[in-house]
Amino acid sequence: DAGVIQSPRHEVTEMGQEVTLRCKPISGHNSLFWYRQTMMRGLELLIYFNNNVPIDDSGMPEDRFSAKMPNASFSTLKIQPSEPRDSAVYFCASSPGREAYGYTFGSGTRLTVV
Amino acid sequence: AQTVTQSQPEMSVQEAETVTLSCTYDTSESDYYLFWYKQPPSRQMILVIRQEAYKQQNATENRFSVNFQKAAKSFSLKISDSQLGDAAMYFCASGNTDKLIFGTGTRLQVFP
Numbered sequence: 001d002a003g004v005i006q007s008p009r010h011e012v013t014e015m016g017q018e019v020t021l022r023c024k025p026i027s028g029h030n031s032l033f034w035y036r037q038t039m040m041r042g043l044e045l046l047i048y049f050n051n052n053v054p055i056d057d058s059g060m061p062e063d064r065f066s067a068k069m070p071n072a073s074f075s076t077l078k079i080q081p082s083e084p085r086d087s088a089v090y091f092c093a094s095s096p097g098r099e100a101y102g103y104t105f106g107s108g109t110r111l112t113v114v
Numbered sequence: 115a116q117t118v119t120q121s122q123p124e125m126s127v128q129e130a131e132t133v134t135l136s137c138t139y140d141t142s143e144s145d146y147y148l149f150w151y152k153q154p155p156s157r158q159m160i161l162v163i164r165q166e167a168y169k170q171q172n173a174t175e176n177r178f179s180v181n182f183q184k185a186a187k188s189f190s191l192k193i194s195d196s197q198l199g200d201a202a203m204y205f206c207a208s209g210n211t212d213k214l215i216f217g218t219g220t221r222l223q224v225f226p
Contacts, residue, residue: 033214042219089157091159102147103161108158
């Protein structure tokens, strides 16, 4: 298995633009998580899905952020409009959902909003 | 609410020596799990070791072992025979299949 695949690896965009981050979880994993990492706040859970259904989005900072999981092999995190304070590394992770094997993380997307 | 605290922002160790990274947590869950993740400069998050809270025996993975003190809610990571490749950020995490809460991390430097 290729692991959790995120794209793009780096994204630079101008303030006000729409940004879409993509994630392909490991096949057979039924839980998917989006985290944001910054120096100030560390790793924050934004939202997680179980069997493609959003379970907890309480970590989504504001309405500018939205996430979807249309099927078991694909998820997106969208920011519209983007702001400089959204600059961070965004991680996607997946888990089998059985017991706690821990999460497998993707390589992350470094987002810079200028 | 669950919290995970790593009180050591930075640690250093000499190659081949042993170092212990501290972690304390707080949870109201009766069934939970604990993890240590490593994040090298490549930023990839790598699972180092995991511990089921219902198990008394401390987990071990090669040079990595934990000291799990459930009553004290303490979960420290011991790295034996440290290698240059161990240099990274280390994150402690607590939770279950639904949600993992991470600590703020400890940066480990390894000196030759």
